[in-house]
Amino acid sequence: MRFIQYLTEVFDTKVKLTIEKNSEGFRYFFTIKDNDYSVSFDEDKIGDIIDEVYISFAIKDDENQRGWTTILTDTGNEFKVFSGVISAVDDYLKRRNPNIIEFSASGFSRQNLYNKFAKAFVKKYKNYEKVAGIQGINTKTYRFMRIKW
Numbered sequence: 422m423r424f425i426q427y428l429t430e431v432f433d434t435k436v437k438l439t440i441e442k443n444s445e446g447f448r449y450f451f452t453i454k455d456n457d458y459s460v461s462f463d464e465d466k467i468g469d470i471i472d473e474v475y476i477s478f479a480i481k482d483d484e485n486q487r488g489w490t491t492i493l494t495d496t497g498n499e500f501k502v503f504s505g506v507i508s509a510v511d512d513y514l515k516r517r518n519p520n521i522i523e524f525s526a527s528g529f530s531r532q533n534l535y536n537k538f539a540k541a542f543v544k545k546y547k548n549y550e551k552v553a554g555i556q557g558i559n560t561k562t563y564r565f566m567r568i569k570w
Contacts, residue, residue, distance in 0.1 A: 436505040438512060446474065447516070449509035453501045457481035460509035464519065473521040474513075478506055499534070514546065522549065522565045532561045539563050 439450040446464035450457065458480050465473040482488065526535035536554075542565065543551055553564040 435511075436501075436508040438505070438508055440512065447513055449505075449512065451505040451508070453498050453505060456498070456502075458502060458505055460506050462509075462513050462517075464517070471517055471519040473523065474517070474519040476510070476522065476524040478524075503534070503538070518567070520567050523562060525560050525562045527560050529559075535561065535563060539565075 436451045436453070441448045441450070446462040448462070449460045451460075452458070458478070461477045461479075463475045463477070464471050465475075524535070526532045539551055539554065543549060546565075548567055549565040550568050551563065552566045553562070555562040555564070
C-alpha cells in the first residue's frame with residue numbers, strides 16, 4: 422500500500438522544468454539534488470499530425486564523461502525524479518496530442534516501477550489506453566494509443 426501512496430504523490434508533485442523545442446520534438450530538463458535530468462519526446466509525424474511519440478529519460482553523467490545516459494545511477498531520489506518525468510509528460514500532453522505514446526524500461530527494477538506507472542498513466546490520461554507491453558530479454562516497451570479523437 423505504501424508504494425501506491427508514493428505513486429500518487431509522484432503524479433501530484435510538480436517539478437520546475439526548462440523546455441526546449443527541437444526538430445525531433447521537445448526536450449525537458451530538471452534538477453533534483455544537484456543531478457540534471459532530461460525527458461525527450463521524439464515525434465514521428467504524418468504531415469502535421471503527430472502520429473507517434475517516443476519518450477526517453479536520461480541523467481547527465483559528467484563524472485564518467487558519458488554526457489546524457491540512461492544507465493541506472495541509484496541516486497536515491499527515484500520518486501522525486503519520477504515526479505519530474507510526470508511533470509514533463511503533463512506539460513507535453515497539454516501542448517501535443519499524439520496518436521501513440523511509447524517508452525521502454527531496461528532492467529527488472531525499472532520494469533516493476535514502469536508497470537505501475539503504466540496502470541496509473543491510463544487512469545490519469547483517460548483518452549489513452551495501453552495496447553502493448555512488449556517484453557524483451559532485459560527490456561519492456563510500453564505502448565499507449567489515443568482512443569478519444
